[in-house]
Amino acid sequence: MAQPTRPYYSSKGVSAVYYDLLTAADKKLLGDLEVYAGLANGPSQILELGAGTGRIAVDLAQRGHSVLGLDIAPAMLDQAEAKRKALDPKTAARLRFKLGDMASLALGETFDLVLCTYFTLAHVPAGAAWKNTFKGVAKHLRPGGLAAFHLPVEERMRESPPPSDKPVFMHPLDGGGAVALYILEHSFNPKLGRMDLVMDFVTRPASGAVAVHSHERLTYYLADPVPFADAAGLEVAMAPIDVGGVGAIHVFRKP
Template sequence: MAKVRPYYADGGLSAAFYDEITAADASLAGDVDVYAELAAEGGSVLELGAGSGRVTQALAERGVSVTGVDLSAAMLARAEARRKGLPPEVANRIELRRGDMTALDLKRTFDAVVCPFFTLAHVPAGAAWKNTFATAARHLAPGGLAAFHLPRLEIMRNLPPANPQAPVFDRTLADGRRLVLFVAERTFRDPPAKLDQVLEYVVVDTAGRAVQRSPERLTYWMTEPEPLAAAAGLTLDRPPRELGGAGDIWIFRKA
């Protein structure tokens, strides 16, 4: 196997094909509707883990001003390319910034903060989670809401062993090539509740030849979020909202 890259790293295929993967992921259906409920039209949202701009664009199209922050330069480049293709009135509602959600301070507040698609689970459950909740609280106006989409621990714990020969994703791309995804390695440890996987992306040309391969490490951590949120001054606003059978959106309020 080729050298394993971090997920969303420069030169990797997880960033290059993020939009194709998420578009096919039924477990995300309806997430934007949940986030859009947190800020009225004309309001402002800080998005932690903006990625390629999927949620950013959708919220901006609904009349919300969005500041999208991400640590990955590769993902932000895709988000900026997406922004440039939008109508000016939508593009002007989007600001993209590179930054670390565990240590961010933009010196302003927002009506809502969203942290979509397991972004918080990408960092170790402990100080990094506590610091991210503190970031959300620091950027929220009083009474503002923060939403975090987190994986379900029982799903992480009970995933089947890796089968490197069995594709978990196989789709034809717009240019006729195919994108095939394999789980090359998978382990779960508890404690800590940590799912570690190596996903291998393979691009196959129209003649059936594998022309690109990129094994990339994707790790998720999980813990009980309420105590860490409470330490930042955030209280659970409503019961967690199930999304797609794989995770829940937890919504907290700043007093």
């Protein structure tokens, strides 16, 4: 029977389960926490879109900011909420997580800083979803507030991955066994600015039982964010900030 291919971060997949292991091992993310913290001017009210398991939101709350983390994947938010509950009471009180869609923001509050982190915007096609996201971000920003969008660079989206029998990630699991990640398929459509990866998460139990496979599809879309920002009434605040050579953080300001 053919292995089904699920969307990345789906509740039946395992990409959400191993997300923290993957990001901790990804040296190309080094420095992004400092970039986001540097955009905040004193203790700030911050909205993070695509908060995932809370890696960035927790860090910002620990720095003294009040943070609302929004994500569309319940499997990710469950982990984020578990982290929040494990924090000291004062830090936990500055942190909230909410299930929601960044393309239809209606939170009834405004923020000093809005972050769209780790390629979150790239998960959706660069059309109406991007337009609506920028419009919603502008609506939820206070005058003078900043919005930052972390997007992949085209050169890396074009790159071919290692052979499908070579893992791009492998990590031991508590209690024995290991998880490995293989890239089975890769394609890039320059006209659509679309990259597709089919990944195989392979979990090998310590017991020697048969390995469990989870095939999951990750899709990224790329476009110039400036026209979308312009249409939403946001202006470029600074030059894009490189992160690990694979992405850049684009920062805009609400006049």
